[in-house]
Amino acid sequence: MTAVHGDERLAARTQELLGPRHLVTAAAVVGPDGVTVASRGADLHADFEIGSISKGITGLLYVDALERGEITHDTRLGELLPLGDPPAAEVTLDALSRHRSGLPRLPGSAQPLRRTLALWRHGTNPYGEDLEQLLAQARSARVGRPRPRYSNLGFELLGHAVAGAAGTTYADLVHQRIARPLALDTLYVPATADQLSSNAVTGTNRHGRPQQAWTGEAVGPAGGIRASIQDMARLLAALLDGSAPGSGALDATSRFGGGVHIGAAWITITVRGRSVTWHNGGTGGFRSWIGLDRAAGAGVVVLSATSTPVDRQGFGLLTEASQAREAG
Template structure:
């Protein structure tokens, strides 16, 4: 989830400090430690205020961090340091939708309009309605950030979603003309996923929490994955930085909470992606299997399931299931390879991508 406006260029930031001691599980191999520590050392001097990486294979897990997260408790960044995870939130929303499908309460072919509050009227294409599946695969045609929103004189681009209410969403939908028939072309949309959240009776962040906590984060034991932090969690939260290295506020996604409102940790994200590799019996496990099935081609190399992207790793060719995220001051990546039983999570507190780090690590640990 990213801002539509490019941040102004400015001064750089200090280089990363020494690598923090990693947390190794009993079965951790020297290979995992070597791979992660090498990436952290390579990141030094590349502008990351802090960086935390977690990597696992079938034999163990290793988590380590580097830099200064600016967290009030003064601790060195690690697996329990809290960051905004941005659009990785969408995978939780997709899983909540899949649970509705598994329980028989809705179908991907159903019009999304059927489940929305009355004041939110979706545009149609020559009478064809946008379906739940169209939104889950980013083929709805709904803009990610409406032009009328971008023109608001009171918008604060450091926290661009904060001012928008359900009334603003309704107005934007009335002004939207779909560019094509829904279900045909992948076109990533934060607003559409926000509407998927509204269809689950999710309003702002607190209401999103009331849906996700009992259905997903609670059962999976993700104690630090939340839209609202406790006092203790706030003391573990990293300070975000924009592309210039200046500190910047957290984003408050409000009515589009389902698109990017969650905070999280590397420890939680590793637990989360592990659950997809060995889904438990029952509705949640069935939903986890459902969301990682390919539904629509993004391009010749990639497909999308339910808010998860699927593509082969560049060297090993193993299938990678992944999502990344970004707010004004944070970047994130979580992914796993079903064929090799491996997974990765990377978090940083600056608007600087971490995708290449994550992909390189998974490719190395998922090799032939």
């Protein structure tokens, strides 16, 4: 029998929604009874890859740096990173934060197809570059029209640029400005596999095969952060009450197509008549989802150590939490 930790009712409801493919899961709900956490198959201190929810944390750091006066919306990449004078150097941080930079999802020099095939066949980490390799990719990247276009490359560069403005590394910036102030002891950015904690969960693909951890200095700001469900619950609560540094990142500032709006990484849509601010994440062996109904004061995090999506279930849990919040 798989061990359950934390709140048994939440663990059971999460498993009911996720189904048998998700063997190692964790969830957190902020609702009328405060913060509730649960996990199945790993303890509450085990850390998961949160994937592109890392972009949401980079968005927080970006807005926090704006508030500190270290950068402006119009600060260009070339002012903070040693890029020389390629087109990418002229891209503004504001454009990066809203996925409107014109940069591709990944640069052609990164050989994305080859990486994807290696991931599918062998479960290998497709993101192992250091910062210098990232900068080399940026120098050769084509910059297109500044329209809404999701870009991992853009958020990698944004995070390292914000760290450069603060005179530190991205990993240290996350620790200094997010993890330490909010007492998030398990939230960290491993650059190599040997930096993984002893509580690091191993992810699997949807067929149950183990996958290499997605570590790398370059990928940190776009998808390289790890955290436990307890720390994600604390972060969620701080986002809801506005005490998280850079919480203004959640405020939608522009359209991102259709009924979708975006702030600094964070997406806002209307679900069943309610405004939901959210982000998801996916790596070779993990899926994650975080969402907030700010009007109701409710929020949900779902983490899974398998690559089967959890978005629908996250939205479902959030609807339940919002309704319970209002009924209470």
